[in-house]
Amino acid sequence: DTAVSQTPKYLVTQMGNDKSIKCEQNLGHDTMYWYKQDSKKFLKIMFSYNNKELIINETVPNRFSPKSPDKAHLNLHINSLELGDSAVYFCASSQGGPHEQYFGPGTRLTVT
Amino acid sequence: SQQGEEDPQALSIQEGENATMNCSYKTSINNLQWYRQNSGRGLVHLILIRSNEREKHSGRLRVTLDTSKKSSSLLITASRAADTASYFCATDEVNTGFQKLVFGTGTRLLVSP
Numbered sequence: 001d002t003a004v005s006q007t008p009k010y011l012v013t014q015m016g017n018d019k020s021i022k023c024e025q026n027l028g029h030d031t032m033y034w035y036k037q038d039s040k041k042f043l044k045i046m047f048s049y050n051n052k053e054l055i056i057n058e059t060v061p062n063r064f065s066p067k068s069p070d071k072a073h074l075n076l077h078i079n080s081l082e083l084g085d086s087a088v089y090f091c092a093s094s095q096g097g098p099h100e101q102y103f104g105p106g107t108r109l110t111v112t
Numbered sequence: 113s114q115q116g117e118e119d120p121q122a123l124s125i126q127e128g129e130n131a132t133m134n135c136s137y138k139t140s141i142n143n144l145q146w147y148r149q150n151s152g153r154g155l156v157h158l159i160l161i162r163s164n165e166r167e168k169h170s171g172r173l174r175v176t177l178d179t180s181k182k183s184s185s186l187l188i189t190a191s192r193a194a195d196t197a198s199y200f201c202a203t204d205e206v207n208t209g210f211q212k213l214v215f216g217t218g219t220r221l222l223v224s225p
Contacts, residue, residue, distance in 0.1 A: 004154070041198060043155075043215040056212055090154055100145065101213065103154035 003027050004104040006091050012110045013081055021076045021107045023091030031055075032074040033101065034066060035090040043090070049074055081111045116201055116216035124222045131188040133219040135201030136181075142204045144177055144184050145213065149198045158186075158199075191223045 004025045013019055025032060033056075034046040048056035049068040063079040074091060091104040116137040125131055135144070143162045147155040161168045161177045161184070168175045174187040188195055201216040 041149075041218050043200065043218075045212060045214075048212065092155075100157035100160060101155075102157070103147075105154045106152075 004091055004093055004102050006089075006104040006107050008107060009105065010108050010110075012112065014112055015081055015083060017081050018077070018079045019081060019109070020078070021089055021091075021109075023074045023076070023104055025072055025091075025093040025102070025104075027093055027095070027102060029093040029095045029102070030071055031094050031096075032068065032071075033092040033094075034074065034076050035092060035103075037088045037090060037106070039087070047074075047076075078109075081109075083111050085109060086111045116203055116214060118199075118201060118216040118219045120219060121217070122220040122222070124224065125191055127191060127193055127223055127225050129191055129223075131191050131195070131221055131223070133186045133199050133201075133221070135184045135186070135216050137184075137201075137203045137214075137216075138182065139203075139205050141179070144175075145202045145204070146173075146175060146184075146186050147200045147202060147215075149200065149218075151197070155200065188221075191221075193223050193225050196221060196223045 007022050031050045033048045035043050037043045046060050047066045052068045065077045068074045088106045088108050090106045092101040094101045116135050119134045141163055143160055145160045146158040149155045159170045159175050161175050172189045177184045198218045198220050200218045202213040
């Protein structure tokens with residue numbers, strides 16, 4: 001029983017393409033997040049949704065658009081992919097306040 | 113907000129030895145958390161210490177927090193090869209919005225058999 005799952009695990013695509021990453025959590029949490037981890041392992045929050053409502057939107061290019069169809073799902077769509085978008089993207093979830101977050105296995109995006 | 117700094121960046125020890133990692137941060141916090149990341153995997157929550165706590169234990173883990181120095185340490189006692197991973201501190205900063213964690217730069221721990 002995977003708590004937080006992401007698909008796909010690997011994504012290789014060319015510059016200019018549009019791609020989506022999907023995330024699902026079965027923990028019943030009300031808050032979900034997208035993080036980006038670069039090649040130096042720096043992990044930075046991109047977006048956060050609470051009960052399907054966007055509550056955190058860091059300085060992220062407009063090419064990135066999150067969508068939360070329900071509390072259990074948070075997808076990330078990226079338009080016009082650039083080389084600098086290559087990274088590992090993690091989805092996470094938590095319940096309520098500043099408690100522990102549960103992370104998915106990550107999606108390694110490589111833009112060529 | 114600025115990313116926390118962790119020290120050392122890398123640590124190599126033998127099984128059975130203790131490992132100590134330090135984290136420094138810059139702003140006031142609600143709590144500080146430690147996470148472990150095995151190679152190619154997602155992060156796993158280890159322990160949370162609140163701003164009004166000074167020390168917390170969980171199994172072989174011991175975390176301290178000094179809010180006056182804006183620093184925390186993670187001690188892993190009697191290390192095992194399976195402890196090999198990257199360790200990150202994360203701060204839940206005051207007045208930076210809802211449930212936002214700021215992660216440190218991480219310490220890579222290698223435990224040799």
